[in-house]
Amino acid sequence: MVVESAGRLERVVAVDALAQSLGIRAGIGLSAALAFVNELDVHRRKPQAEAEALTALACWAQQFTPTVVIVEPAMLLLEIGGCLRYFGGLDALRGRVEAGLAALGYAAQTGCAPTPLAAGWRAEQGMAGAITELAGVRSGIAPLPLTVLRLDARRHEGLAQLGVSTLAELLALPRAGVGRRFGPEVGLWLDRALGVVADPRTPFVPPDRFVRCIDLDYPFEQVDVFVRLAERLLAELAGYLGGRGLGVQSVAFRFVYDALPASLLDVGFGRPLRRCDDMLAVLRERAGRIVLDAPVFAVELRAERLHELDGQPLSLLDQRQRHGDLPLLLARLRARLGDDAVCRIAAVPDHRPERAWRIAGDGDTGTLQPDLVLGERPGWLLPEPLALAVRDNRPWHDEPLRAIGRAERIESGWWDDGSMVRDYWQAVGPSGRRYWIFQDRHSLGWWLHGVF
Structure with missing residues (x-):
């Protein structure tokens, strides 16, 4: 049963089927309703919350x-x-x-x-x-x-x-x-x-940012309850984004407690998204690592950095977007494993293999050079080159290795402490495995540096 204040009195404005069956009707005073039943589940009307909900629905x-x-x-x-x-x-x-x-x-x-x-x-x-x-x-x-x-x-x-x-x-x-x-x-x-006389109305103009807060009558401490609330908030966000032709690459949830300062949960998606299911999938991967500091009395969702998405296919199954799904996959892996467990690699303009790459952040535009990955260099390097034994004038790594193709000489680093002169080869063994080996031109020793 919902009541609102009318001067000094409180008046019933909405009842459910059970209350109606007991004779309680909208419009009567709360005291009159309590005369029918002593114990009622009474909710006081919250005009501000209603207005905020209506605005959120207009966005949706x-x-x-x-x-x-x-x-x-x-x-x-x-x-x-x-x-x-x-x-x-x-x-x-x-x-x-x-x-x-x-x-x-x-x-x-x-x-x-x-x-x-x-x-x-x-x-x-x-x-x-x-x-x-x-x-x-x-x-x-x-x-x-x-x-x-x-x-x-x-x-x-x-x-x-x-x-x-x-x-x-x-x-x-x-x-x-x-x-x-x-x-x-x-x-x-x-x-x-x-329709005899015109009835002009003022259209709703959506805000530039999406901010939506749900205040709760009863606090919660369970993460699964938060995920259910987040699904509702993300569905509202998806409607807002769809109406404006926008996407969002990250959102922030704010948890409001009774006595403790509010805490934030930032969720990144890897690339701009719009569909609720896609955003929710990333959040669910994160759910196992979410910690609530105390009972939560309100949850707020903010999406402030928006991206144009009109004209782009939105389905994750669209063949044209297959490469675009990699950022979303990375976001889901980070959500499950932690931000430090998954990283990207970017190329560095240095010929020395161990110095030709670095760990890159999400906003880094650097990428690995495709010709290096798909050509004569492997995509996997050992942490440190491994010295190889030599038998019958052939390098060994659990099996005899035979150099194939042409050598790639790398002579670099003379200006710093990383000077090197190496001849790199692709090599194969009787097992068919393919390796990336080099011979140091100073010591003439053989080393294993990568595996194809």
């Missing part, structure tokens, strides 16, 4: 249409005429919206009509059928109760005295007489609902 809904209007306290208007074909028709689009809202944990009713008022009224009353033509609006709103007009008590009582309880009965009255007795606003609302 822009993945379906760029034109979203917030109607406080609890309604969104979506102009869908221009996107029906893209989503496969009205039924398909409506199904996606309703399924998405349910996945976010919202109980919602939808209504479809050519005018904002008609659509909103039908949604409030749970009328599932869609009105697709303006000519059908009059009959479509006729059965609705007079309460959808939000009249004040005086006008509502005056119409009730005339026997008017539905819009059909109101529409049957002479418009001029209704205007004189109850004011021009009544007729204006009807004309807007019927």
Whole structure:
């Protein structure tokens, strides 16, 4: 049961089926409700949290249409005429919206009509059928109760005295007489609902950054509870990103405790992502290493560094994106194993093999030279060159080795303490294994440096 303050009193504004079965109705005072049942699960209304949730839903809904209007306290208007074909028709689009809202944990009713008022009224009353033509609006709103007009008590009582309880009965009255007795606003609302008079609305403009916080009535300490909350937050983020044609390469979760300072959890994705499932997969890999310092009272998600993604394929299975999945794989490995357990390698302009590479960060644009990796040098070097025995004038490494191909002479490092003169060869043994060996031109000794 949900209650809100009305002056000094607290009034019931929403009840569940069990409370209704006990005789509790919206509109009565809390004390009256407690007279029915001594023990009730009472939740006090949080207007600010409701407004924040509605704004977050407006961001999420822009993945379906760029034109979203917030109607406080609890309604969104979506102009869908221009996107029906893209989503496969009205039924398909409506199904996606309703399924998405349910996945976010919202109980919602939808209504479809050519005018904002008609659509909103039908949604409030749970009328599932869609009105697709303006000519059908009059009959479509006729059965609705007079309460959808939000009249004040005086006008509502005056119409009730005339026997008017539905819009059909109101529409049957002479418009001029209704205007004189109850004011021009009544007729204006009807004309807007019927499409006779324009009903312009101010579209919602999304924020430049995504910030969403969920305050909890009851704290939690379990990581799996956080993951479920994160799934909801990431789904909202995915809708926001989809509506703006953006992606995000990293996000930050903020945990709010009672007595301790808030803590942060940064999650990187390797490359810009948009789909909730992709972002959630990385977070789940990280879940085993998440530590909550105390019971958590609120979770906030921030996504501030956004990237343009319009025109790029989003599916991880798209063949054109196969190489683009490597950063996501690295992000998942880091999430599971730790940031220091996975690294990238970048090339360094030095001919000496042991100095021709370095560990690179995520933002480093350096890469290994493809001709070195795929050509005559192996992709795997020993930590230190291994001295080889020589038998019958042939180097040995568990088997006799035979040099093949041409030699690559490396003469470098004379300007520092790493001077070398080496002749590198590819070599094979009877087993068929291929090695990278060199002969030091000073000592004439043979060394194993890499394996293909």
